[in-house]
Amino acid sequence: MSLSLYDTFSREVRSLQPQDSKTLRFYCCGPTVYGPAHIGNFRTFVMQDIFRRVVEASGSATRHVRNITDVDDKTIRQSQEENRALSDFTAAWTARFHEDCTALGLLPPHVEPSAVEHLPEQIDLISRLIDKGHAYRTDDGSVYFDVRSFPAYGKLSRLAEREITTGEVDREQSDEYDRASAADFALWKAARPDDGPNHWTSPWGQGRPGWHIECSAMAMKHLGESFDLHSGGVDLVFPHHENEIAQSEAATGKTFAHHWLHIAHLTVEGRKMSKSLGNLYTLEDLAERGHTPMELRYVLISGSYRQPLNFTFDSLAAAKKSLTRIGNWQRRLGGDTEIHSTGKGDFGPFAPVFEALTNDLNTPEAIGRLHSIGRKIIAKAEAEELSPTETKAASKGLSLVLQCLGLVLPDPKNAISSDADETPASVRGLAAERFEARQNRNWELADKLRDQIREAGWTVLDNPDGFALEPVETATEFTNHQS
């Protein structure tokens, strides 16, 4: 395996190797399930997915753990407001999250632990910290991590202690929990009246876990006390990951994660996403505008994960075009019928694409190379300068490379016969008739039938060997809706 990857901790690009030289074990901070995830969240998950695919295609096995945060301020507050049981509430949003992930072609993690299902592990970890003098209980029954007991605190985000503790005064006032030092953070929060029934028994009384502790406990349980890589969005560097390091390493004395991967944020039309700006989009929002999840995936990988990426509806439209184009190449090369479960294999002429991915997951470079290599190959194919062997190699390489990128293109064969979708049989019948008319060079009838199909709300697109049908809206819906 030869993947080099930027590491937030050392701040350099380092070669990544599984510690046991077989299985790369990594943890991803998952979603808080209190609403639909937005496209910015998915940038992180998509990049983590690419990471995994590249590792696996490089010949290493993976163990991928991504948690579900189903107990915290937001889930509790929101479920209370809606008068729903917390578990029902989070189960529904978890299901929605899974649907979105599937639509985006994300490989499911090997383990997807939930925070409420790991309370014993969290309580145990907190106890260890108290025993070692790294945590203390307050009068109200909460437990805090004592930042001063862990001198290395701040090493990931490189904040000197002085900076950590200044500027805390305002917030401390509004915080209902009392703590010894402003930088200390909650491991266990005592139950409050507005938590409703959402509290659990602990040695320190009724309450619930703090946010950070769940990831430490679950990562350790499913990956061991020391594992290969941890990742999340950049905003998690501080405080979340900093706190995870503190808790975990204070408890175990071992290096928590050996490599830290952080994905930069997505901006929308040049601005930070926020509810007040009304530019927080979900997959559903994009679908309403006629865009597919794969188009979004393409956009999300069109920039370097280390740089903020500017999402625009123009780029979504561009993605649609590019995907169509690549799909056509696939068809022209005859398609690749073999299944490549792990993405391992001979990339043939597309090897440089994969190579770009192993260089710090350079997805934009990979896409660039994919286009230039693909174009050349198709030109040769058109000129009939491609031998059957070369065609096969190109077809397989293209298929493998697309798999590494997680891009699933619509099967052109399905589009031609249009039997896999919800096209009405009547429309399909008309289109079939029209195809026959065209074969007989009966242009008059063909044009008439096309008009009829259009009246039924469908656009018919001719191919040399068949036809495709598209609803009229989606065929024309790619203008920029932003004002």
Place this chain on the structure above:
RNA sequence: GGCGAGGUAGCCAAGUGGUAAGGCCGGGCUCUGCAAAAGCUCUAUCGCGGGUUCGAUUCCCGCCCUCGCCUCCA
């Protein structure tokens, strides 16, 4: 204020100490009964000012501007 990232064609976005990938849009062309696709092709000297160098967009300094994080937001 602290820490960090960045300013590359109309838009999105890579990259390199030796005169800039790719995609979209736009122009030209080919093919196509029409329409749509598809294929080919054209379009930038890299925020500003210095410095180092034979040579900088790429390294250093200064300036201008944008953005992120700074306690629970991917």
